[in-house]
Amino acid sequence: MEYDVVIGLEIHAELKTKTKVFCSCKNEFGAKPNANTCPVCTGMPGALPIINRHAVELCIKAGLCFGCSISEYAVMERKNYFYPDLAKAYQISQMVHPICIGGGIELKSGKLMRLNRIHLEEDAGKLTHISRAVGTLVDYNRGGTPLIEIVTEPDFSTAEEVDEFLKRVRESLIYAGIADCKMEEGGMRCDVNLSLKPKGSQVLGTRTEMKNLNSFKSVTRAIEYEIKRQEEILDEGGKIIQETRKWDDAKGKNLSMRTKEQAQDYRYFPDPDILPISISKSDVERIKEEMPMLPEDRRKRYVEEFGLPEYDAAILTSSKYVSDYFEKCVKIFDSPKKISNWIMVDLLKLVKEQEDFVFPISEEDLCEIIKMVEEKIINKTVGLQLLDAVIKTGKKPSVLAKEMNLIVTISEKQILLLLQKLKSENAKVSEDYAKEPQKVVGFIVGYVMKNTAGKANAELVKSLIQKVF
Ligand SMILES: [Zn+2]
Incomplete structure (x- = not known):
C-alpha cells in the first residue's frame, strides 16, 4: 500500500543569555557539576522566581525571524511531572498564551512550512547513569536555563524537507544572536512526530514521537527508519501505538520508551509566582530594529x-x-x-x-x-x-610590499599618465605612430621604462599605447 507521510517538529534551542531564566545563576556550559545552582533552580520550598527580560526578548526575536505574530499578553504555566532532573516536579513553560504565534519558513521548493508557535520555557538538569552499584548522578547546572520551543504544524512529508528546515532554523537563530545551536552540546534538539495515512486520505494516522535528536544526520536516519517501521506494521494489518520511541544512533534503530502522555496529564496551570508578561508594540519595534x-x-x-x-x-x-x-x-x-x-x-x-x-x-x-x-x-x-x-x-600590506621589494610593476594609472605626458610634449611621436605604429612602439615602451626605473609591465604598456595614441 502507498502512504502519505505526515511529520511535525518540536525544536528546542538554548538561549544565549548570561543568566538562567527564573533566577540569577550563570547560564554556561561545562561548569563544575551543581556549581551554578540556587534555591530557585533547585526547587527549594518557598523560593521565588524572577523572569529574565533578555530571555523574553530573545524569544520575541526568534518570532520575528520566522514571521510569527508577537502576543501582547503571555503567560508562564507550570507543566507538572516528576523526574529526578526536575527538582521542582514541574517545568515552567507556556501553554495557552505563548509569546509567538504562527509564522513559517518557505523552503527552496516554494513549500511553506508553518509554525504553530514559539514559546519560552526552562530546561531540566542532567542525569548521568554511572552503574548499578554507584547509581545515577544529577547535575542541576542546566536546570532553569532558558529554552525556546519551536512547534511546527505537521506540514513535512520527507526527511529532506525536515533537514532543510532545521538548517534554516539553526542558521537564523545563530545569525540573530538568539542561540549558538551547538548540537553536540545539546544546544539544539529536535523531537519528531510522525504518522502515516493511506495516500490521499484526509484522516491522520496514529503518530509516534522521537525525542531529543541532536544531529541533522540522526534526524534524517531516525525519520527514514520510522517511516519504514510504520509501513511494515500497517502493511501487515497491524496498528501503530501512540508512544515515545528512543532513537539509538549507534544501532540505527528506535525502541519503545513510554506510551504517550496527553497534555491533560500535565495539569498545566498559570504559575502563581510569575506575573503575566505584557509585551508592548514599541518593545517589539525596538527589537525589530536590533535584528x-x-x-x-x-x-x-x-x-x-x-x-x-x-x-x-x-x-x-x-x-x-x-x-x-x-x-x-x-x-x-x-x-x-x-x-x-x-x-x-x-x-x-x-x-x-x-x-x-x-x-x-x-x-x-x-x-x-x-x-x-x-x-x-x-x-x-x-x-x-x-x-x-x-x-x-x-x-601593513603597503609597508611589507616595499620592504620585500614586491612592487615590480607600476600601476596602470601611472603608465597612462606617462603616456599622456609624452603625447602632449612630443607631437612627432603621435605622427609617427599614426603612420607606422610598430616603429615607435619600442621607443614609447623605452620612455616609460626609463621614467619608472624599469618597473613597468611591458605588455601592459603596449596595450595602453593603443588606448592613448
Ligand atoms: Zn538558580
Missing part, C-alpha cells in the same frame, strides 16, 4: 545587488562571521566579485574545518592587497605572497 539581516535575505541581496552567482552567495552566508566580513570588505573596496573570490578561494582554505574561526587578516588589509592586484601594482601570485607575509608579521 541583523538574516541569511536568506543576505543571499538575495548578494545576487541582486552585488551581482554574485548563487554559489558565491551561499558560501559567503554559510556563517554570519564570513558574511559580515565580506560586507565590511565591500564597504571598503566596492568590488564584490573580486572580494568574494579572495574569500572563497584564498581565505577559507586557511581556516579549513576549524569551528569558530576568525580570518587571520583584517578586512582593511585584505582589501589593500586586492586593490594592489586590481590596479596591477602587483600580480596575483605576488598578492598571495603578500597575504602570507601580512598574516605572519601582522604588518
